[in-house]
Amino acid sequence: MKLRTIIITSIVLILFALLSHFMFYIQPRDFQIIHGQAEGQVHKVVGGYGDGTASTITPSTFIYFGTSSGYVVKVRLSDFTKVGSLDVSPVGGIKSGVIDTVNGFIYFGDGTSRIAKVRLSDFTLNSTLVDGFSKFGAAIDVTGGYAYFSTQDAAARVLKLNLSTFVVDSTLILSTGVGDDAVIDTTNGFLYINIDSTPGKVVKVRLSDFTEISVLTFNAGENGNRCAAIDVTNQLAYFGTNQAPMKIVKVDLSTFARVGVITLNAGEERCGVAVINTFGGDLYVGTADAAPGIVVKIDLGTFTRTSALTLAANEEGLEGQGAIDAESEFIYLPADVNRYLPKVNLSSFTETGSIQLTAAEGNPLVGVIE
Numbered sequence: 001m002k003l004r005t006i007i008i009t010s011i012v013l014i015l016f017a018l019l020s021h022f023m024f025y026i027q028p029r030d031f032q033i034i035h036g037q038a039e040g041q042v043h044k045v046v047g048g049y050g051d052g053t054a055s056t057i058t059p060s061t062f063i064y065f066g067t068s069s070g071y072v073v074k075v076r077l078s079d080f081t082k083v084g085s086l087d088v089s090p091v092g093g094i095k096s097g098v099i100d101t102v103n104g105f106i107y108f109g110d111g112t113s114r115i116a117k118v119r120l121s122d123f124t125l126n127s128t129l130v131d132g133f134s135k136f137g138a139a140i141d142v143t144g145g146y147a148y149f150s151t152q153d154a155a156a157r158v159l160k161l162n163l164s165t166f167v168v169d170s171t172l173i174l175s176t177g178v179g180d181d182a183v184i185d186t187t188n189g190f191l192y193i194n195i196d197s198t199p200g201k202v203v204k205v206r207l208s209d210f211t212e213i214s215v216l217t218f219n220a221g222e223n224g225n226r227c228a229a230i231d232v233t234n235q236l237a238y239f240g241t242n243q244a245p246m247k248i249v250k251v252d253l254s255t256f257a258r259v260g261v262i263t264l265n266a267g268e269e270r271c272g273v274a275v276i277n278t279f280g281g282d283l284y285v286g287t288a289d290a291a292p293g294i295v296v297k298i299d300l301g302t303f304t305r306t307s308a309l310t311l312a313a314n315e316e317g318l319e320g321q322g323a324i325d326a327e328s329e330f331i332y333l334p335a336d337v338n339r340y341l342p343k344v345n346l347s348s349f350t351e352t353g354s355i356q357l358t359a360a361e362g363n364p365l366v367g368v369i370e
Helices: 004-026
Strands: 062-067 072-077 082-086 093-100 103-108 114-117 124-130 135-141 148-150 155-161 167-171 179-185 191-194 201-208 211-217 226-232 236-241 247-252 257-263 271-277 284-289 294-299 303-308 323-325 330-332 340-345 350-356 365-370
Touching: 062 093, 093 148, 093 226, 103 135, 135 191, 148 191, 148 303, 155 179, 179 226, 191 226, 226 271, 236 271, 271 323, 330 365
Parallel strands: 093 135, 135 179
Antiparallel strands: 062 072, 062 365, 072 082, 093 103, 103 114, 114 124, 135 148, 148 155, 155 167, 179 191, 191 201, 201 211, 226 236, 236 247, 247 257, 271 284, 284 294, 294 303, 323 330, 330 340, 340 350
16 A cells, blocks of 8 residues: 555656646747837837837737827737727827836827827727927836837937826937937846938937937948847847838847848838847848838848748838737738738738728827737
8 A cells, every 4th residue: 555655656746747847848938029119028029110129928919000190090819800999189190109018008109299198908098298209219118117209309319208107207318310219128228229310320228327328320321220120138139221222230239239231132122110020030121112012031040131022002101110919920010101001920921911991090100019
């Protein structure tokens, strides 16, 4: 009897050890995202007018797109169906946005002077803030309690928005250029602002004291930074230019140095949106000028252009902030000419559908995923 008890106990312990080992390997994967998200949000990656980083992979349920007419459109991802449309006026054409899934709010900045705060639980406009600036980039640090908006005014600024009070606590005037996209590394405490200049520049801001600490100037011929993406784990960032064809500049964030560039093919003009999939090891950039729009796939391991996808007719002007559902392997891109929202399957690299917004809603520009 004693021997039998020992044998049963041993089997139970072995099974428990095997189960623990198996559970370790099926934990959610880490990921990175871009253009306006808190670092670690693996199921969402944004690109274009804003930027950000990641959390752990969880299935996404809805995507929200801010539009050129000051609407927020809600789309259910399971069947790719529009399920809501919210007028956030007096907020106008939306140019940047970030999502705080922990506390349940989205923050959209417009191209004139306002920020809209939208509550996710009932999909309503919670509040609006007048800040007086044109905001073209955004990033969020949910743990730190702040969102950051970069402006395109004559004196480029970064606004530091307190999420708990919905007040701009401080404003940083940059030393150079006109601000565009923003990407954030909350792990190491830095914000990077894309500068639309000739040649292009990137400004590095330390979050702890909200201070500009360095400016990186690209090489001659690498002009007009328009989109950005960040890979925090590998300390790399990628910046797309406003050129024909566009160029993608690679920056080592640990040394804050330019370490490479690739020039895309003829017809792949002006980087209007960028979405990164760091788990898959690819960067996707969309053309602002090609008709129909073109999505170019770049292998980050070799830093080479691997393929391109031409979207359906009338889906053009890929410019703004796209988003990724990394769990289901889809990206969603704003086509801001004819009001389309295309959906691209990453595993097959094919377009699998699109939604056209109404004339009143306008063009989709800024996407965030819940």
